[in-house]
Amino acid sequence: MSDTAEARPWSPSPLALERAAFRRAQRRRSGLVALVSTALVVTAVVLVVVGAPGWERARTAFFDPENAWAALPAILEGLWLNLRVWVIAGTVGTLLGLGLAILRTSRIPALFPVRALAIGYIDLFRGVPVLLVLYLVGFALPALRLEWLPTSSAFLGALAIVLTYTAYLAEVFRAGIESVHPSQVAAARSLGLSRAQSMRTVVLPQAVRNVTAPLANNLISLQKDSGLISVLGAVDAIRAAQIATTGTYNFTPYVVAGLLFFLVSFPLTRAVDAYQRRRGWGRSLATVTGGGDIR
Amino acid sequence: MTALLSLRGVRKTYPAPAAARSRVREQARVVLDDIDLDVDRHRCVVLIGASGSGKSTLLRVVNLLDEIDDGQILLDGQDVADPRLDANAVRARMGMVFQAYNLFPHMRVLDNVTLALRLVHRRPREEADAAAVEMLRRVGLAHKATAYPDQLSGGEQQRAAIARALVHGPELLLLDEVTSALDPELVGEVLDLLAELRGEGRTMLVATHEMGFARRVADEVCYLHDGQVHERGTPEQVLGDPQRERTRAFLSRLAS
Numbered sequence A: 001m002s003d004t005a006e007a008r009p010w011s012p013s014p015l016a017l018e019r020a021a022f023r024r025a026q027r028r029r030s031g032l033v034a035l036v037s038t039a040l041v042v043t044a045v046v047l048v049v050v051g052a053p054g055w056e057r058a059r060t061a062f063f064d065p066e067n068a069w070a071a072l073p074a075i076l077e078g079l080w081l082n083l084r085v086w087v088i089a090g091t092v093g094t095l096l097g098l099g100l101a102i103l104r105t106s107r108i109p110a111l112f113p114v115r116a117l118a119i120g121y122i123d124l125f126r127g128v129p130v131l132l133v134l135y136l137v138g139f140a141l142p143a144l145r146l147e148w149l150p151t152s153s154a155f156l157g158a159l160a161i162v163l164t165y166t167a168y169l170a171e172v173f174r175a176g177i178e179s180v181h182p183s184q185v186a187a188a189r190s191l192g193l194s195r196a197q198s199m200r201t202v203v204l205p206q207a208v209r210n211v212t213a214p215l216a217n218n219l220i221s222l223q224k225d226s227g228l229i230s231v232l233g234a235v236d237a238i239r240a241a242q243i244a245t246t247g248t249y250n251f252t253p254y255v256v257a258g259l260l261f262f263l264v265s266f267p268l269t270r271a272v273d274a275y276q277r278r279r280g281w282g283r284s285l286a287t288v289t290g291g292g293d294i295r
Numbered sequence B: 001m002t003a004l005l006s007l008r009g010v011r012k013t014y015p016a017p018a019a020a021r022s023r024v025r026e027q028a029r030v031v032l033d034d035i036d037l038d039v040d041r042h043r044c045v046v047l048i049g050a051s052g053s054g055k056s057t058l059l060r061v062v063n064l065l066d067e068i069d070d071g072q073i074l075l076d077g078q079d080v081a082d083p084r085l086d087a088n089a090v091r092a093r094m095g096m097v098f099q100a101y102n103l104f105p106h107m108r109v110l111d112n113v114t115l116a117l118r119l120v121h122r123r124p125r126e127e128a129d130a131a132a133v134e135m136l137r138r139v140g141l142a143h144k145a146t147a148y149p150d151q152l153s154g155g156e157q158q159r160a161a162i163a164r165a166l167v168h169g170p171e172l173l174l175l176d177e178v179t180s181a182l183d184p185e186l187v188g189e190v191l192d193l194l195a196e197l198r199g200e201g202r203t204m205l206v207a208t209h210e211m212g213f214a215r216r217v218a219d220e221v222c223y224l225h226d227g228q229v230h231e232r233g234t235p236e237q238v239l240g241d242p243q244r245e246r247t248r249a250f251l252s253r254l255a256s
């Protein structure tokens, strides 16, 4: 049947050249406008902040370079703990969350009690504040004096965060699974694929792709909440900053810790965007039939 | 000789949509009402009928994508509506082209076509790819093998769906409006393809709105109305000289 024919040679008409020139000029003007408006906004913000009556005192209390430099090593060491908790809790939580979401859709009768438990667990932990879970896990579990259970505050803190975020992530994945249209399952099953095969090859890839944004959101939020383990006494970045501020009335270490948290999470958001583009998911409208470069 | 596919007293209802505040409890809607139908091997039976008359539903229940309320669906004399049967194995013997194509948007066209070969028919990757490329060539889509479905035109998507349904060599083809998005030339080519497939021993059940298509490809035409086979016969009989009033009315409205 039809294959594409060799294209005829083309040189743009004067009309096309004139339009292209107009578009170029328009792009230049847009760039200029963006630049000027950015400069205006930045100037306004700087004037307001620097012109504030308390600016001098605020600057020494929050942005003192010497203080920052002195507190940095301890905060970095604390951040290393945050990072480990983040990576481990994020990985475990993602895998368990995905497992629970799949479990909820399974129809195997023997799994009924597990399914019921999973639903109860998700409902419970979605509704309880992380801080409370941290206190309960951190103080109640050791009280049981279980020999095999590590009692370090970092471990218990990570456990509490895993418990909470597994529930959140399970809901994210469930939303993703439900976002895939039933006709996709029909097409897969029609080919003879089993329930499990169509879940694995047709539903899950689309589900995950549909929820990458909320997924990344939750993982970033987990990274920040990893700071909460400090309430159990684990010396993470926030606790290290707190220690550094004691008695000095200088809050620069908090700013340093905040900056470091941001520096960790920001690349993640960008990495997710880049990954999506590489996989062709975030393909721009213009490359899809029915989409276009809409003026 | 038993027919490849026989429907005996097939009934399918859909629950009435839950009307929010209505106190009137609506009856379930009967979409297929006591359908009897035989499709012999190497034959092509075409379903025609108004929109909503149940053509797609009939194809879906034959493909075991929905449960029937009553009756039998006999494939090779075996009742496949029996819940004790392995439905996956039954479905693997059929190939279905959906009215809305239902291509997998996250896979390239080639992977759409090879999926069943790899996972269900356990063919090695290279063999599956070769078979898929050959099938895509037959529907004129070899040059789009690495494109994603959302980069294809409507007619190209339709042909990709045809390739996906044919590549594993199913005995029974269920085709729902397979030419709706094609230009007359492509319709002709798809028709030739179907004729070829029939020569290879395939059996087809086709739903269509295009009477020209029905006339050219059908051994038998069934006119569905009110969930029943209202009239059936050769294309010449049903399309050329319909016996019943409703069929005549339906066809004359199409002609005008």
Ligand SMILES: Nc1ncnc2c1ncn2[C@@H]1O[C@H](COP(=O)(O)OP(=O)(O)OP(=O)(O)O)[C@@H](O)[C@H]1O
Pocket (backbone or CB within 6 Å): B014, B015, B031, B049, B050, B051, B052, B053, B054, B055, B056, B057, B058, B099
């Ligand atoms: N899942 C469903 N739930 C409720 N009603 C349904 C469902 N699927 C189909 N129906 C109804 O069954 C009837 C038959 O639908 P079907 O898709 O089989 O029609 P069709 O003959 O293929 O029509 P068309 O020519 O427009 O494709 C329609 O009235 C439709 O609303």
Ligand SMILES: [Mg+2]
Pocket (backbone or CB within 6 Å): B055, B056, B057, B099, B176, B207
């Ligand atoms: Mg239909």
